[in-house]
Amino acid sequence: MKETKEYNEYTAGETSVPGLRRRDFFKLLGGGLYVFFNVTDALNVLATESEQRRSLPTDYNAFLLIHEDGTVSCYTGKIEMGQGVITSLAQMLADELDVAYEKVKMVMGDTMLCPWDMGTFGSMSTRFFGPPLRAAAAEALAVLLDMAAEKLGISAEQLTVEDGVIISKQDKGKKIAYRELTSGKKIERYLDQKPEVKDYSEFRIMGKSFNHQDGRLKVTGEAKYTADIRVPGMLYARILRPPSHGAKLVSVDTSEAEKQDGVLVVKDRDLIAVLHENPEKAEESRDKIKAEYEFDEKDVNDQNLFDYLLKNAPEGQIINSQGDLDIGKRMVDTLVESEYYNSYVAHATMETHAALAHIEDEKITVWASTQTPFPAQETISRVTGFPLENVRIIPPFLGGGFGGKTAHSQAVEAARLAKITGKPVMVDWSREEEFFYDTFRPAAVVQISTGTDASGKINLWDYKEYYAGERGSDTIYDVPHQRTMAFGRGWRAPEVHPFATGAWRAPGNNTNTFARESQIDIMAAKAQTDPIEFRLKNLTDQRMIGVLKEVAEKAGWKPAASPSGRGFGVACGFDAGAHVAHIAEVEVDQATGRVQVKRVVCAQDMGFCINPEGATIQMEGCINMGLGYSLTEEVKFTGGKIETKDFSSYQLPRFSWIPKIETHILELNEPPQGGGEPAIICMGAVIANAIFDATGARLYHLPMTPDRVLDALKNKL
Amino acid sequence: MEDKIQFELNGKPVEIPMDEHQTLLWALRTYFNLTGTKYGCGQGDCGACTVILNGEAIRSCQVGMNEVSGAKVITIEGLASNGELHTLQKAFMEHDALQCGFCTPGMIMNAYGLLLKNPDLTKEEIIAGMEDNFCRCGAHNRIIDAVEAAAKEMKSVETR
Numbered sequence: 031m032k033e034t035k036e037y038n039e040y041t042a043g044e045t046s047v048p049g050l051r052r053r054d055f056f057k058l059l060g061g062g063l064y065v066f067f068n069v070t071d072a073l074n075v076l077a078t079e080s081e082q083r084r085s086l087p088t089d090y091n092a093f094l095l096i097h098e099d100g101t102v103s104c105y106t107g108k109i110e111m112g113q114g115v116i117t118s119l120a121q122m123l124a125d126e127l128d129v130a131y132e133k134v135k136m137v138m139g140d141t142m143l144c145p146w147d148m149g150t151f152g153s154m155s156t157r158f159f160g161p162p163l164r165a166a167a168a169e170a171l172a173v174l175l176d177m178a179a180e181k182l183g184i185s186a187e188q189l190t191v192e193d194g195v196i197i198s199k200q201d202k203g204k205k206i207a208y209r210e211l212t213s214g215k216k217i218e219r220y221l222d223q224k225p226e227v228k229d230y231s232e233f234r235i236m237g238k239s240f241n242h243q244d245g246r247l248k249v250t251g252e253a254k255y256t257a258d259i260r261v262p263g264m265l266y267a268r269i270l271r272p273p274s275h276g277a278k279l280v281s282v283d284t285s286e287a288e289k290q291d292g293v294l295v296v297k298d299r300d301l302i303a304v305l306h307e308n309p310e311k312a313e314e315s316r317d318k319i320k321a322e323y324e325f326d327e328k329d330v331n332d333q334n335l336f337d338y339l340l341k342n343a344p345e346g347q348i349i350n351s352q353g354d355l356d357i358g359k360r361m362v363d364t365l366v367e368s369e370y371y372n373s374y375v376a377h378a379t380m381e382t383h384a385a386l387a388h389i390e391d392e393k394i395t396v397w398a399s400t401q402t403p404f405p406a407q408e409t410i411s412r413v414t415g416f417p418l419e420n421v422r423i424i425p426p427f428l429g430g431g432f433g434g435k436t437a438h439s440q441a442v443e444a445a446r447l448a449k450i451t452g453k454p455v456m457v458d459w460s461r462e463e464e465f466f467y468d469t470f471r472p473a474a475v476v477q478i479s480t481g482t483d484a485s486g487k488i489n490l491w492d493y494k495e496y497y498a499g500e501r502g503s504d505t506i507y508d509v510p511h512q513r514t515m516a517f518g519r520g521w522r523a524p525e526v527h528p529f530a531t532g533a534w535r536a537p538g539n540n541t542n543t544f545a546r547e548s549q550i551d552i553m554a555a556k557a558q559t560d561p562i563e564f565r566l567k568n569l570t571d572q573r574m575i576g577v578l579k580e581v582a583e584k585a586g587w588k589p590a591a592s593p594s595g596r597g598f599g600v601a602c603g604f605d606a607g608a609h610v611a612h613i614a615e616v617e618v619d620q621a622t623g624r625v626q627v628k629r630v631v632c633a634q635d636m637g638f639c640i641n642p643e644g645a646t647i648q649m650e651g652c653i654n655m656g657l658g659y660s661l662t663e664e665v666k667f668t669g670g671k672i673e674t675k676d677f678s679s680y681q682l683p684r685f686s687w688i689p690k691i692e693t694h695i696l697e698l699n700e701p702p703q704g705g706g707e708p709a710i711i712c713m714g715a716v717i718a719n720a721i722f723d724a725t726g727a728r729l730y731h732l733p734m735t736p737d738r739v740l741d742a743l744k745n746k747l
Numbered sequence: 748m749e750d751k752i753q754f755e756l757n758g759k760p761v762e763i764p765m766d767e768h769q770t771l772l773w774a775l776r777t778y779f780n781l782t783g784t785k786y787g788c789g790q791g792d793c794g795a796c797t798v799i800l801n802g803e804a805i806r807s808c809q810v811g812m813n814e815v816s817g818a819k820v821i822t823i824e825g826l827a828s829n830g831e832l833h834t835l836q837k838a839f840m841e842h843d844a845l846q847c848g849f850c851t852p853g854m855i856m857n858a859y860g861l862l863l864k865n866p867d868l869t870k871e872e873i874i875a876g877m878e879d880n881f882c883r884c885g886a887h888n889r890i891i892d893a894v895e896a897a898a899k900e901m902k903s904v905e906t907r
């Protein structure tokens with residue numbers, strides 16, 4: 031089962047303990063109706079993985095509470111980082127429970143109040159958390175109906191609900207509010223059987239557009255991100271950083287720093303920091319530290335990178351194989367062999383990693399910008415020696431995540447410094463630190479050898495990805511003889527890279543979709559066939575066909591073989607359960623190599639869409655963010671030394687680059703799928719294919735910088 | 748006696764001990780506890796720290812406190828009046844012109860600065876004027892729409 035694999039990709043290696051003891055939260059949260067549920071059980075996704083099951087909480091990992099005043103809270107370990115789940119989850123809950131959306135409050139990520147969760151990533155909140163959440167709400171409703179039936183002396187079947195009030199179908203005068211049922215009570219329910227959830231036709235709130243729940247806080251500057259939290263007596267830490275990931279500290283002299291007024295200097299093994307109540311003073315003093323290093327650098331830089339990666343490749347694993355490649359080769363008239371590259375890419379969230387640690391009464395509280403509060407809690411407990419129940423992580427609003435905030439070393443630094451000094455300590459990374467310690471999207475190589483017969487049918491597909499990760503490496507086309515091999519464990523393979531790599535929005539898939547969809551385009555051009563027609567001919571997946579046809583129609587696509595000179599490209603793909611297809615129009619300045627993307631049309635099949643407005647925003651965000659890794663974003667480095675230190679050497683998409691965007695979400699009554707990532711995966715290929723259509727020049731290397739475009743123009747046949 | 752810097756902050760006279768190394772960004776965030784002004788890069792690149800100084804949108808991470816003496820400063824916290832949101836703020840909400848919201852205060856203040864100078868902004872001028880403010884979440888299209896709508900709205904109020 032595909033989902034099992036995907037889910038486990040994230041859970042492997044994590045250990046866990048539920049955050050809050052049951053007796054404690056009754057005390058904390060007061061009376062009402064509690065329904066506990068387990069995300070993993072309800073989905074049964076881990077049924078085959080007994081070993082990992084052991085490390086997950088056995089009883090529940092979320093609950094909802096109908097308060098005594100009739101409002102509803104959902105306590106979940108998920109976090110909000112701009113992706114909008116705070117809104118869509120609340121919609122699901124409100125709908126199933128028949129209360130107004132405004133009455134629902136999401137309490138997210140606080141390890142003291144919320145049960146354990148592995149983290150927020152992989153577009154999983156809606157897909158994996160949504161169904162049990164809805165089931166829990168349905169269960170709560172059933173309980174309330176039972177209670178009302180008893181109170182009113184009417185059978186539950188004879189009752190109906192309107193905005194939190196249970197009413198007799200026969201006699202509208204007989205009614206009772208949730209509030210009256212739950213007031214003064216502590217009712218505890220566990221969810222082990224799946225109750226009936228609503229049918230699509232019954233949705234009132236799901237499927238409607240809602241604006242960001244947190245909009246007002248964010249336009250007034252009131253929204254608190256981690257670095258905005260203030261605690262009396264807090265100090266800012268500025269930490270001594272090595273010049274390179276291959277550097278080892280051999281000697282350090284902090285005497286000059288110590289002479290500064292009001293500073294506190296900490297030297298604890300690898301952690302050397304200067305603390306001051308004024309962050310700029312702390313920084314000034316930190317810069318007075320003299321340090322010497324020993325270097326042990328890997329002999330790799332952004333120039334020889336791909337040779338290095340291929341030379342050091344581990345043995346490949348076959349992850350998919352059908353038919354026989356040798357037979358396939360014999361059935362082929364046109365063989366296309368290509369190699370695709372992509373460089374390291376940074377997350378570059380506008381908010382850098384930050385954490386504030388505060389110790390009081392033997393307990394440590396850490397506010398942290400993290401996508402993984404519960405794993406952070408465990409790490410901090412282990413490192414600082416505070417027992418787990420005395421470590422509380424609170425993730426305030428996150429200023430972007432995209433996978434970059436699954437790592438939480440800043441929180442560990444703050445916790446260690448707070449423990450050593452006894453003061454509240456803020457660790458808020460500078461932009462340079464952010465680039466240095468980011469877990470980059472891994473540089474990767476994809477080799478593809480494919481072939482078509484005279485009719486344009488693909489018969490051979492031999493696919494090898496190095497370091498990209500498996501996600502998105504599926505062939506998706508109907509090919510009788512195919513094999514996919516993975517070399518290295520994708521973004522989980524630290525051993526070869528000179529610095530950390532990690533999950534980056536739709537991990538693996540951006541690289542794989544770039545390679546696959548470029549390759550398809552090359553074959554279509556060789557067959558002198560319109561690229562959409564070529565794809566349709568080789569696809570059997572009805573949902574992929576659906577999005578392709580939709581995007582073609584909405585864009586007003588006129589079939590033509592590439593290069594047509596128009597600058598139109600197409601690409602499609604699959605991610606987080608959703609199917610997407612893009613059409614882009616570009617203009618290439620052949621003198622400078624600069625590419626301007628003028629228009630992007632995107633069709634997405636994400637099953638039933640809970641919040642169309644929220645999903646549209648995510649698609650737009652994906653498209654705009656995708657311009658960056660496609661056109662400019664590339665980390666420069668020499669060994670473990672990161673040369674990219676700031677936004678002048680790492681170019682993010684800007685206003686003048688932004689294309690006209692048209693998004694289309696297919697209206698389907700199918701289980702909801704992920705929406706935060708899919709629309710980014712096609713961006714590399716759709717732009718590369720459009721450049722080819724405009725100029726006849728083929729780009730194999732992301733990002734497609736002006737220099738690379740000029741090279742491709744020179745080399746075109 | 749300790750040297751002080753006096754200036755006007757969001758319409759009120761304030762003072763702060765003189766510290767020649769302090770930037771306006773950190774004075775706002777720490778001493779005045781106005782954390783709506785964000786640190787994004789500290790190098791003048793990203794615009795997250797944008798505030799209005801004497802009627803101009805500037806990057807507070809690049810301004811030393813000695814330059815602020817006697818000046819008028821407006822931050823995102825000073826834009827609404829008596830709980831009534833500024834037209835720009837409302838437009839950002841209505842257009843959902845944000846995701847994580849971290850760039851939002853800087854975006855709004857920069858747009859406010861543009862409109863102070865030229866209330867007749869065309870779309871092209873908005874794009875050019877916002878060019879150096881970064882949004883990693885990719886809310887650009889909506890930000891442009893929001894600023895355009897706010898500009899229109901402000902104009903119609905003025906001429907009414």
Ligand code: FES
Pocket residue numbers: 785786787788789790791792793794795796797806807808809
């Ligand atoms: S923080 Fe001032 S421009 Fe980035």
Ligand code: FES
Pocket residue numbers: 112380429430845846847848849850851881882883884885886
């Ligand atoms: S909304 Fe996240 S950076 Fe702009």
